[in-house]
Each structure stands twice: as structure tokens, then as C-alpha cells.
Amino acid sequence: MLGFGTIAKKVFGTPNDRKIKATRPIIEKINALEPEFEALSDQGLIDKTAEFKARLEKGETLDDLLPEAFANCREGARRALGLRAFDVQLIGGIFLHRGNIAEMKTGEGKTLVATFPAYLNALTGKGVHIVTVNDYLAKRDADWMGKVYGALGMTTGVVYPQQPEAEKQGAYAADITYATNNELGFDYLRDNMKSKIEDMNQRPHHFAIVDEVDSILIDEARTPLIISGPSNDKSDLYIAIDQLIPELTDEHFTLDEKARSVTFTDEGNDFLEKRLHEMGVLPEEQTLYDPESTTVVHHVNQGLRAHKMFTKDKDYIVRDGEVVLIDEFTGRMMAGRRLSEGLHQAIEAKEGVNIQPENVTMASVTFQNYFRLYEKLAGMTGTALTEEEEFMEIYGLGVVAIPTNKPIARVDEHDAVYRTTAEKYAAIVEEIKKAHEKGQPVLVGTTSIEKSEVLSQLLTKEGIKHNVLNARQHEQEAQIIADAGRLGAVTIATNMAGRGTDIQLGGNVEMKVLQALDETPDADPEALREQMEAEVADEKAKVLEAGGLFVLATERHESRRIDNQLRGRSGRQGDPGRSAFFLSLEDDLMRIFGSERLDKVLSGLGMKEGEAIVHPWVNKSLERAQAKVEGRNFDIRKQLLKFDDVMNDQRKVIFAQRREIMESEDLSDVVQDMRHQVIDDLVTEHMPPKSYAEQWDTEGLYNSVRETLNLDVPVKDWAGEEGADDDTVREKLYAASDAQMSEKSEAFGTETMRNIEKQILLQTIDTKWREHLLTLEHLRSVVGFRGYAQRDPLNEYKTESFQLFESMLESLRAEVSQKIGQVRPMTEDEQKAMMEQLQQQQAALSAQADAAEESGPAEPGEPREGFDENDPSTWGNPGRNQPCPCGSGKKFKHCHGRL
Template sequence: AHLVTVNDYLARRDAGWMGQIYHYLGLSTGFIAHDVSALYDPSYVDPRANQEDERLVHMRPCSRRQAYEADITYGTNNEFGFDYLRDNMATDPSQLVQRELHYAIIDEVDNILIDEARTPLIISGPAEAPSDEYRRFAQLVRRLKRNTAGEDEPPNGDFDIDERTKSITLTELGIARVEEMLPEIDVEAGESLYDPQYYELTHYLENALKAQYIFHRDKDYIVKDGEVIIVDEFTGRLMPGRRWSDGLHQAVEAKEGVQVQRENVTMATITLQNYFRMYHKLAGMTGTAKTEEDEFARIYGLEVVVIPTNKPVIRVDHADQVYRTMNGKFMAVVREIEEMHKIGRPVLVGTTSVETSEYLSNLLKRRGIKHQVLNAKYHTREAAVVAQAGRPGAVTIATNMAGRGTDILLGGNPEGLAAHLVEERCFDRRDLERLAGLVVSDQVDKAREMVRHHQGMTVDLIDHLQQLRRQYEAALQEVDRVGVAAYLAKQLQEKHSVDWDVGRQVVRALSDGSLDLARRLLEDHPQAEAIVAETHAQMLDLMRYRAARESGRNLSDFLAEKLYERHYNARAALVRAVLSNRLDRARQIVEETPALPASLIDEIQAVKEQCERDKQKVIELGGLHIVGTERHEARRIDNQLRGRAGRQGDPGSSRFYLSLEDELMRRFGGDRVKGIMERVGLDEDVPIEHGMIDRTIENAQEKVEGYNFDIRKHLVEYDDVVNKQREAIYRKRRAILEGKIDLDEEVKSYFRDEIAGLLDRYLVNYEEWMKQQIDQAVDTFTSPTSDEVNVEGVLRRLRGILPEVDGLDSAMLAELDSRELRRELEPLIEESIEHENPLRLLSREAQRIVGLLPRMPQLGTGQLSAAIREAAREAFISETHEAFSEFTGGYLDQATADEIWSDLVEAIDAAFDQVAVANLSAAQQRRQQQTLVESLRAAVNEALVRAWSHLSEDQIEAIIHSRLDDMLEGWRQAIGDEDLKTFERWFMLATIDDQWRQYLTAMDDLRQGITLEAFGQRDPLVEFKRRGFAMFSELQENIHRSVVYNFFAQLPNHQAWVQAQRAAAEMRQRAAMSEYELEQRRSGGFTVRREMPKVGRNDPCPCGSGKKYKQCHGRPKKQAAAATSGGRSRGRRRRRRR
């Protein structure tokens, strides 16, 4: 089962929280996040954990696959989805991590399946470098102005914005103005911005308009450290690493003047709807799904069941107050906050954007009201802010608090407040770094002086720093004596009972960066992942310490970091112990930890008691008060914000303040209410409460919900088309990856189909095929509006397959329309057949597939003599005779074969006779070589065409198949059967991935323009399905063709790679036998170095056994050497014994 949550923290926390129960029930619990995976293990304590929560420390690191093999796996929706996509991009079965998708239980199910479902999951890779056009169009659109004229009036601006759909379109005035500003468009010649040749310009223009006028800084994104970072519209959190697609992100970067990043190309994609619909069973939980039950039923087939609350809800939800202007609304909000603040009630103010939260913060500052701001800019302070949001008199402004998932405790959060107290009482990291600097430089007296003047430090900190340094110095001395592999292998042997030889191999693998190999070496050990992680961290620490000591820099920082980690964990453990009334454990922590005062125990208890008193006070005042500054698009989000108050039977209240200038009211139905308020003559600071207004607001939200539902439904309908194709491609891919397909037979079937298609095209249905090519060329280069034909484009397209077009008068053809041009071109097909052009095309394709021609001679650029030329001639004639025998297949009668061969030899001799042996420059020799190759290739091709003109279709097919079988068998002998299968699997997967990537890009382009079909009275979805089916058929053909035409071209590269891998493996094996290890050089090749100092036969064994080296780990190698050294050395030993 997969437990799906909204963020990594909740996934880890809940796995550790519930893992205890599952463990007692005999179930295993896994956890996955972006860069970590772990299993719940109550006996394991993460040595690197620095979290304050006990639920987070028992997660033992493991491989991704092990986390998925657990009975229950926790993670986020994005991680599960991306792992599915990555599994379907894997090139080796060992890279697969997920099992079959069986049961998913989703926390905050409405947030994941509805709010986030509008954005598909996309794995992308870098495309071409970013264009300068983004900056050009960013400057251009700044000169445009918005149209403010009514629908029936002529436009007075350049563009219109539809607030409801957040779309932007140019007016006729705007189109004319843009065309004037673009010098490449010749308006006088009748050119338009929307001509096909300017398609790319419209792409840049549309993105620039959206970036400038639809997407707003501090609302949709922020700019931080020269980077545009998206703000999640539902949670208000930053989304680093996420980027808008289709060039929109680049347009926003150009607008803000930061560096424009490289564009991306989609490599794999899936919508959340289609991902979660693949599970056999699906369920979820949330507090706000009732308003969306129709969508859950229609898209996911899920029923919404309302479960009564644990305790009755006593929160008071006051009626909305609506003001005419934004200013009037915020004045009322400030008055409300001020009144609550005076009596001591905590207030949570919900905003919908960073911009609004900062505006309101400035208003409160002018009134002298102390408050905290929580938004995307200050997200790192979230825990501290929320911890105090329930304290008496606290005022907290939060952007999209609804999605933040943290309870606000009345009276304050004692754990958060206690952690803040401990941080104030103890030293910080910078102070410890300064102290460590004095210790490292042997200025101990100054260090003691510093400690005496610092309230948070004690003298025993100096002792601990010195002890820590001695520990690392002793470790490095031992490493220098026996080597890092032997040292760490001994540690593994003592701590985890790992065999010493295995330990050394593990360390060697980690040194080479091969963590997978290290895991495989320890696969039988129950704590393999934890051991690998611990050993790797230990090795890196030794390397860091050595580097810091040798450079004389950063040594103090290193020691301070290590000691601070221990101290931080002790602080967190102290807080947990006191708050859970384990005072004996708290005293033990204080005694064991330097500079952790015992007085903290009483102070933490006082914080706990104060929180209890404050809680009672806040309850008496009415609990937490919620102030909403704007209605959200969805009623669910408003209900979530209200739900921050009145948790678990606590008292509370809420009120929303709205204005007719709010985005929701502007977009949906505010004009009617605005007209009534203006007729009544209400001032901006006078609210109105009326049933009609409540109904208007609810109707507006229902409209937005319906609109957003249509977007999600639209998305899933279109993705359903790609989804069926994705499933087919991924099934095929998985079968290849897991070896469920006979790859030899699969590859041969591709070749057979392609060869059969070529024979049918060129020998059976050539006339029909050529007519299709003429029709396609004419259609491609004919204007749909004027029926004018680009004749040069047509001739250029056909010249390679119909060379007879060169004899036509292009000036005469330019006078013809498309039908007349077709009639003029079709008679050339008969001429082409008479000239045996079909056979030439067939031989050309066969040569590309199976290489029928002999290798062309390379005379080089050195001094050329007559002897060298004659030797090259003889060698080429010999190879050509062998090739001639192959491509005739013994089917020609002897007289015909002899005639063709004689003419071919004559042509070869003539070509070589043109090769001059006089002194030539390098350039002249290159031109001569090129001329020779062209002459020889033409001669052999002509002989091939003549020979095949005497053969039947079946005989030609047999010849090509025979050549294919010979080539496959030759490569099998050259690189081995296993390596050939490896190549077949890799190459087929790479081909599928490459073609699928191109297909996704083409489908994206199709989808963006398919809505135009509606103007032709055609259903865009039906057209998308029809064209998508045709494109998918073409995709499968392209996969087969790409395999066929590139298979033998790629094999030499694979052969070179196999040979290099074998050579490296042999060198590593020899080095390992001699107790050496390899370091790969950047420039290529390897450097051999010892992994540990040379050990004498009578020296103690580095493994720590106490035996002599010759009687311990030195003996097997000596025996092995003796066994392979031959009788001579054995004879010498016998002579010594005598």
C-alpha cells in the first residue's frame, strides 16, 4: 500500500509515527522523498538526524527499491508519480524501484487529486540554448497598453485580458502596432504576424504578454538570488526547481531581467489523474471534499462519505462583510485586528498573495500592532511563527494558510517555544567556530577567556574540541599506517561483524563512487544500507579532516560542525524529555553534554506550565479568531482557513472581508452588486450585508469551481488519448527491459518488415508510391489561401527520389497551379522506371541497412607512390569481388555475371588511373581522395543495379536477408552473444525513448493548436484523437525504422565500449590481486596506487587479528602466487629445505 501525503516532512513524520504500530503488527514501513529513502527500524537511531521530533530518528536509510518492497510506503504524490516515470525510462532492470500499483491511500485527497491535478508531472531534459527573442519581446510588450473600450466600441488599446480565463489577446490595433515594431515583417508586401513563417514569433509574443500582464511578482512568483521561483497558488510555499513550460518561465525571466535559462524538452509525462487511476484500489481522506463529490465520482469513481467530527464544532462563523473598495475593506480588517489584539485574542489573517500580506503588514506597523508574517518569502520561519500563533494577543498574517497542514495550539506550542528558549540560552554555531579557531591555533588561554565572558559556554567545550581533534588525529595516523580501506574494514568488522576482506571491497567500491556495488557486497547483511551510509560518511569525514589539516583552513569549522551536531541533538532530546516528564533522562542529558545548563530543565517546565495557563486564557476570550481578506476560488479553501480555528472542540470564530475590487468579484459577477451599492450611495468604509450578495459570492465561487473542473476534465480527456499510447509504449519497453521478448527475433522482425516494405515500394507499387510523394510535395508547398505553389520547394523535395525533375523548366512550372503541376510531374514516373531508378533507390536503402558495398580505399595524405596506388587497387578489387558475389547471390547466369564484373573492373581501373602520384598538397590529396571514392561508389552501385535488374523480387529479398544474417553472426562472434543481447536491449530502449520524446513534443504542439478546429465546425477532441492515432502509428513505424537504419551503425561504438570495459575490469582485477587500486584520470586512462602501505610478511596483519601477515591475510595471495608461478619456484623451495 502507498500512503500519499502533500510534503516530504509529513511523509517522514507519519512513517515514523505509525511505523511503531505497523512494526508490532508484523508489517514493514518504508518512506521515500526526493533524495532519500528509508525503512522504519526501532533499533536504529540515525546518527546524522538533527530533528527535534522522536518520530524522525528511527528511519534507517535503504535503497529506493527496498522502500517500495515494504508492506506500506509513505511518500508524496509527486515522488510516486516521478518514480513511475523514471522506471519507464530505466535502461537496466536493476534501476527499477516500484512494484505493481495496488492500493493508494491519499491524505488531503482534495489537494492532491483536485488542486494539483491541473499540473501534469513532467520529466524534462535540456533543449537548445535560450533565444535572445525572449528579451526582445519582453521589451516590446512593455510599449503596449491595455484596451479599455467596451465591446461595441472601437479598441483604444493593444490587447484585451479575460480575467475569468486569465487569457490575453491582441486587438486589431495591437496587431498592427506589433507588426510595425518587428522589422522582419514586410507589411507593405502583404505579410502578417500570423503568416506561417512567423509562427515562432507569435510563440515568443504570447509568452511575453502573459509574463508581463497575467503573471505578477510576489503573487505568482518571487525573484530570489537572481532566480524566478514559482509560488504554489494553493499553499503559498515556494517551489524551487519547478518551472513553467512552453517558454513561459523564460519569458518571466526576461521580464525580470535575470538570466534566461535553457529551455526544456519533455522526456516523460503523466497527469496525476491517470497515475492514480492505475491503482487497483484508491481511497483518501480530507476535511473538505463534500463540495467536490461530483468530480470525485466522475473522474475517479470515488464516493465521498462525511464522517462526524471527534468533538462538536463550536466555532462561530460570522457573515461576510462586503465593501465597495479595496481600501475600505483593509481599513475594516485593521480595525477588527486591533480590537481583538487589545483584549488579548490571537488572530490569524489569511491572504491570497505575498503582495497582499506585505501591504497589510505595513498597515499594522503604522498602528503599532506587533505581528508575524508567514508567506513564500519567509517560509523558513514557518515552524517558529506557527508555534506562537495561538498565544494571547498574537497576530499572524499567513498567505494561503489553508494548505500549510500545521495545527495552531491555543496558548502556544510548548515544544516550539522551548526549542526557541534553549537556542537563546545556549551558544550559536558562529560562537563555537570562533572558539574552535582558538583551540586549533593552540591559543587555549584566549579560548578560556572567551568562555568566561560567554553566558552560553563552559570550559568543558574546550576539552571536547581537543578530544574530538585527538580522535581524528589518531584515526588519520592509523589510516597512514594501514591505509583507509584496512582502517574502515576493521571498523566494520568490530561494529557490524563484516568480514575484513568484504569490508575492504566495500570501502574500495565507495572510493570509486560505486554505492550500488557496496550495497551488493553487503546484501546479506540486515543493515546493509545503514552500514554503507555510515561508512561513506565516515570516509568523507576523514577526507575532509585531512584536507582541512593539510591546507591549514577550515579545520576549526570542521570541528565546530561535528561538536555542534552533537549539541543540537542533545538540546532536542532535552526538550522532548522534559515535556514528556522524563526528568531523570533530562538530567542525564545535561550531565553528559557540555555547556547545557541544568537550569534549562526548570525553564522548560515553566514554558510548559505557561502554555497551559495561556491556553485557558485564550479559551475564555473565545479562542483563535480567523480573518479572511479575500474569498478563494474554491469554497473548500475558505472552509480550510475557517477550520484553523475551533479544532478538537476548542472555541473560535471567523469572518471574511470582501470588496468589489477583489479578483474573484472582478472575474465573476461583481458588476451587479457594484451597481446596487453605487445606487444606494454607500461610502467605501460602510459594509453591506444582504442575501443577494451572499448568493452572488457563492455563485461566483461555483462558477470558478466549475471552470477549474472543466480545465481538469479537459486535461484528463486529452491525456486519456496519450495515456493509452503511453501504456502501450511502456508495456513494450518493460518487456524489453525485463527480457520477456526474444530480442534477436524482435530485431530480425524489424529488419524483415522494413525489407519487405522496401521491396513492395520500389519493385511492386513504385508508381503508386511515387504519385503519393508528388501529391505530398505539392500539398506541402501550396498556399491554402491563394493556391500558389512554391515550385522550387517541390522540386527540391522530389529531386532525391525523382531525378528526372532536373530536366524540367522551373520558370514554366511556376506558371502552373497545383493540379496542373501534378499533371506535369506524373509522366516522369514512367521515365524513372525506364531509367531503372526504382532499383537505384532500393540499392541505396539496402546499402544503408546492411552495407552491401565494399569499404572504400583510403590513400592518406602522405607521399603517394605508384606501388601504394597499385596495392590499394588490388585490395579494393579483391574486396569488391567478394561483395559482388554476395549481392548477386549466385543467381546470375555465368555469362551475365562475367560481363557485369568485367565492366566493373574496367571502371575501377579507370578510377584508379586518375589518381596522380606526383607531389600534391594536402588539400589536393583530399580532393583526389574524394573524387576516387565518388567514382568507385558510382561504379559499384551501377554494377549492383545491373545485376539486380536480372533478378526476381524473391531473389533480391533472399540476398539482403543472407547479408543480414551474415552481419549479425559476424558481430556475435566479434563481441560475444551476451554483449550483443546487451546492445540490442540498450539500443532498442534508447530508440524508443528518443522517438517517444519527439512524439510527446509533437503531441504538445498539436494540442496547442487543435482548438482552432472548432472554427471549422469540428470537435477539437475528436480531431485530437484522430490525429493522435495516426501519429502513434507513425511513431511505431519510426521506432522500427530507426532500429533498422542505425543498428549496425551503432554497433562499432558499442564494441569499443565493451573492449574498454573489459580492459578496465582486467586492470582492476590485477591491481586488486596486488593490493593496489586505480584512480581514473580526467584525461583518460588510470593511475595505479596502493590502497594501503606495503606490509612485510612478518608484520602484524592490518585486520587486527594479532597474527603475522603471512599467516593471516597475506597467506592466500602467497599460495595463489605459488600456484601460478610454475615449477621453478617450487623447486627453489625444495632446494632450500634440503
């Protein structure tokens, strides 16, 4: 018997169906406008954009303009790219404009969908950001979709790493800007480290459309973006600790794979303390439990994590003597990305490569808090429904599943579970062989580089030709994906999320044309295209006959979403296809999270070797395990965010203050308020309110005022006057310090003085904020232990970080007042002496240059005594134009002194 919920869905449709149905009238309106917009000239489309902008200014809303703007954009795309958007793409565009996540299956044309809401929202003139997962896609999409925006009279920009500053500013000023999430986040941090408002690149955050939104806002949201500078070198400490880790045995530590944590046992701590004393890393009289040992304990923990939790060729690879991390979600190398808190250095010590100094945080932000800066946010992906709760709770984003243009014809088979990995691999190879023999293209999904290479060896043994796509083959990525749908192709891929290139059955015409042009540059592109289109169409027919693309996954991922992304590669645009998951009880997910009952059930069934169990119950059990892991990961991210929210409020205050300072022409009032506040604090400290005159410390006040404000005034006399109290002294100090500032202002000139105040304020804020970030990092690492004392770590962190912030602002006021108090113009004599010194240096340099020019290149001679090529300290200190101490006869600047 059907439940009430099921009957209601059959009668009324699901909530999602009702949302889709509600957009029908708008779609009909857009379609009805099509003939009118087709009749416009190319200039007519551009004129429409100007008309829409004018109507917005007169008070119409974006929703009023939506049908016409979408119709204009559809016509622009048809002319620029030859692509006419389907109705479902327009529906996707409507939900993006409303600030939702549009879940659209692979191959449904998400890149084109984004142009509709981007064009509509860019009419406000506030700029729209389209966020992609990598730089290749940002450049490709900007170039490709830029033609559509160009046809509508809009400008397009693209932001990428190491971009010249002027170009970057231009890209952000464009109507629509394509960029990666990393680059946007880093530019936000860099902007808030600049000292002039005109040097800032980003405008206020208006509207962002995030492509592969689940990958960016969920998978990557675990790690914050950090801009850092180098700190002291501790290589010796890392190496010493690294030599110690292999001596540990299983009784010295406990490893929890579920929680991805590793901790020392009591035996481990005793053993470590003894060995660290012997090695001289820990002073004899110091124990591991002393506060002074925090740094050593921290690094020992990181060394243990590096050895026990990070595996070469799975979590990182060693390339050109560097440890390069691998993204666990996309299998790509993350060049330049480093683990923080000394963990990367611990891995470098383990692998015996050059240890690069640890970094100190100068600015940081999480993706959650960066993307919450936008007035409106939207996203698109093939898989978002499994994380619907997180999107709503953290970003306020609803998820709408957009129907496909053609019904899905893919067959999704039940999972096949084997007892051991060896049996599973044997079955996989057999299955690939079967498909390969009938010419069916196969996409094999693995979860790590290591596993893809094991499978590759097995296929090579069987003589099956195949391609491997993982972090090592990153460069040929687009080509390998483009060929994955060809007749008889076998492609092994490590994680297929966010690859940005569709697998087209029979091959990719564009790629084939480019390849042919590379081989024969003189060929006629049009003729080549026709030839390639015919070849691909012919091959596609054969592939369809063989059953379309077969997606074969070798393992379940921790997240159902990643599995669905892989599955979605097959059956695009109504193509036939098939997907199957082959698992074993030895897989990580089954081993760590699978129920023990499953193993008992399988044993009870008396399964023979090589036999698989295939049953819907197994699927259900696995889905529950995956949902458990997803829930735990959500909790981790939620916790990270709660802590970051505390810092985010402080970050906003500091960044807003910096901006205010940069925008102000005159900061003398701010500086005066700070100075008066410092005077208040000093007077309160040395002359407490309601205290007697004999309790005042006027000597101490006099010294503090001299030291902090560089002000020499008769504080004792003022306090000794009849009827004097703390207010009298305070007022006199205000007046004296204000008079001192007026004198300085006259001496420097008003404009120079205002500039000095601005620079001192900005520099001091930056230094103090950096120190504060470091303190918060340390507080964060120890506050967790408060839980043992039955105190909530988050509340403790909130209270203490607020106190730290208050004291930071207090010391900021004192330091700014002190620095400004010490600034003074140079006397005439000092200026004269400085000019003379500069002239003497200039004369000496030109005399050296003349002497060197006259004598021409010196004859090669003996190197200077004690000269060692590899040790610059033995070279002496020759001038740039003097002969090189190595005896080559060349000038120093052209030889060993070359910059």
C-alpha cells in the same frame, strides 16, 4: 411547508448518514476486541501481523481481517504514541480502505487515521504509498507513524528529492512508503527511462492514500509533471521581444481576466510585424502569418503574458537573481519548478535576471493519469464535498463526510461586504484590535503575499504585534503556526491549505519543549515537559475564556474549498471559535464574477462610508460566483485530461514495451520481426503488389537494402529470375538478413549480441519517444485553431496523434534494423592499433607527471601571452599536470584547471 426531500432526510437521514450508520457493527466489533489485544505482549502484536498474513494466503480477504487488524493497529498506536484512536477515526479508516475520500475536519487526527487502512493493505506484501503535500510532512509523518508500524512488525520508508539511489530503492521496498505526489510522479517517469529492470525503484502500483487529496488531485492537477533536458539558448530573442512589449498600448491587445488569457488585436499584429521587421527579428519578406514565423509569434505571445498576467510578489518573487514561482494555493515558493514553453524565460527577461535555457520534454505525466495507475486509491482532507462530482468522474472516488469527535462549537458569521478596499481594511484592523485587546488569538487569511504585507504595515502602524506567514517566511512556518493559538497572538497567513501543523489553543507543548531544550540543552526533558504542559493548560483556559481562535478572512478565494480550509482552523476538537469574511466590491472575485446587481443594490441603499452590508443573500450570491469559477476550472482540467488521455494510451504502450525489453533475456525474435517488417515495407515500396516486372525499381531496392540493412545482395538478379515475384525477393532478403545476423552473433558471442540488441532497442525507443512528445506538444498548440473550420480539435488531435504514433513506430523499426545492421566486431589489427594508442597516451601522461614531480612546484612566472583569466579559449590546451598558463607556478589541475 417542508418539501418531501427535507422530510425524507429528517426521517431516514442523508445518504451520508446512512453510510456512517452502516459501519457501526464493525466499530462495535473492533471495540469488543480491545481487551483481548490489550492483554497481548509487544511481541504478541507483531505475531498477530504474521498470523494475519498467513490467513490471507489461505484465502481470507482483507475485509474478513479488518476488525482484528484495526484493533491490533489501535493497540500498537496506543503503545507507541500514547494515542488511542476515537471511533470516528476508525470510521474514517474503514472508508479509506474501501477506496473513498474521507472528509475529516482539521484537528481530527487524519495522520493517525491513515495508519489503519495502510497497515491492513500492507498485509498483502504489495506495498502502500501515503502521499503528502510536501517533503517536511512526508519525513515528519514517516518518522512519527513509523513507530506505530514498527510496533506491529512492519517497515516504513520515506522518499525525498536527491535521495541516494540505494536508499530510495529501500524506501520503495518497505511495507509503507511516505512520499510527496511530485516525487512519486517523477520516480515513475525516471523508472521508465532506466535501462535495467533492477535499477527501477517503484513496484506495481497497489494502494495509495492521498493526504490533502483536494490539494493534490485537483489544485495541482492543472499542471503536468515534466522531466526535461536543455535545448538551444534563445536569450537574445527573449530580450529583444521583452523590449518591444512596453511599446504596446491598450488597443494592441485584449485582456480577459476571467479566462486568464491575453490576445493581440489586428492593430497589435500590424504594429508587431512592423517593429519586428525593423528590429531584424523577422526577415523582411516574412509576415507574422507565415508558417516559418510560428516560433516568433509563440514567443511574442509569451512575452505579452509575462507582462500582463504575471505579477511580481503575487505569482512569483525574485530571489538571488532567480525567478521563483509561488504556489497560488498554499502561498509557498516552488523552488526548481519552472513554467514551460518559454514563459519562464519571458518573465526572466522582464525582470532583467539571467535567462536560463528553455527545456525540451523527455517524459511527462499528469497527476490524474499517475494516480489512476493504482489498483485502489483513497484520500483524506478537511474539504472535499464541494468537488464531489470531479472526484467521482475522474478518479471514481466517492466522498464520505466523517462526523467530528466532538460537536463543532465555532460561530460562522455572515460575510460583511464594503464598497472599497480601504474601507474593508479599516474595518479589519478595527476588528483585530477588538479581539487583541481581550487576548483572543486571531488568524488573518489573505490571498497573496502583497496583500499580507499591506495588512502587516497597517497593523504595525496601530502598534499591534503580529507574525506574517507567506512564501518569504517559509522556513519558520511550523513555529509561526504553533504559536498562532497563543493568548493575544495575531498571525497573518497567505493560504492555510495543507500546512500539516495544528493550531493548538494556548500553544504547542512539543514545540515549546524543543525550544527550551535549544536554549538550555542540559535541562531534564521530562521536567521541562511537565512545566510546559502546565503553562499551556493555564494559557489555554484564558484563550477559551476570550472566545477561542478567531479566523478573519480578508477575501473570498476562487474556490469555496480553500475558504472552508481556513475556516476549519478554528474550533478543532470541539473548541469554541469564530470565523468572519470581510469583502469589498473591489476584490478580484467580486469584480470579475460578482453580479453587477449587487453594486446597484448597495448604491440604492445609500450606504455610508465605512458601512458594511451583511445578509444571507450576499453569501448566496457569492457562493454562486464561486461555484461558477469552480465549474470552469473543472472544465479546464477535464479538457487537459482528455488531451492527455490520448497521449497516456501511447505512453502506456511505450512504457510497457520498454519494461518487456528490459525483462527479456533474448530479443532476437523481436529484432527479427522488426527487420522482416522493414524488408516488407521496402519490397512493397519498390515492387508494388500486382505490378509488372518492368514497373519494379530493383536498383532503388538494392540501394535501400544496402543503406538500411547494410546488406549487399544481388537483388536485380533475384528479380530477373524466371517466375520471380515480390514474394520471392522478400523471402530471399529474409534469409540473407537472418544469415548476416547469425554470423554477427557468432563473431560477437551470443550473450554480447543479445546485450547489443537490448541497448540499441532501448536507446532508439527513448529518442523516438522524446521526438514524438515534442511533435505532440506542437500539434496540441495548433490544433485549437481547427475549431474555426468547424472541426472538433480533440478528434483532430486523436486522429493525427495516432498517425504520428504509427509513423514513429515505423521509423523505430527502420532505425533499430539500421543500427544493428551497422554493428560489427573490431578486426585484430583495429584492436592492436587501439591498444597501442592507449599505451602511448598512458606513457606520455606518466612522463609528464614524473617531470612535474621532479621539478616540484615551478617558480611563479609571467602568464602565457594573450592569457585572459575569464576566457578559457586563451589558455591553450595544457595537460592536467603541466604548469598553469596563468604563471602561478602551480599545476594546471590545482589552479585554473580545477574541476
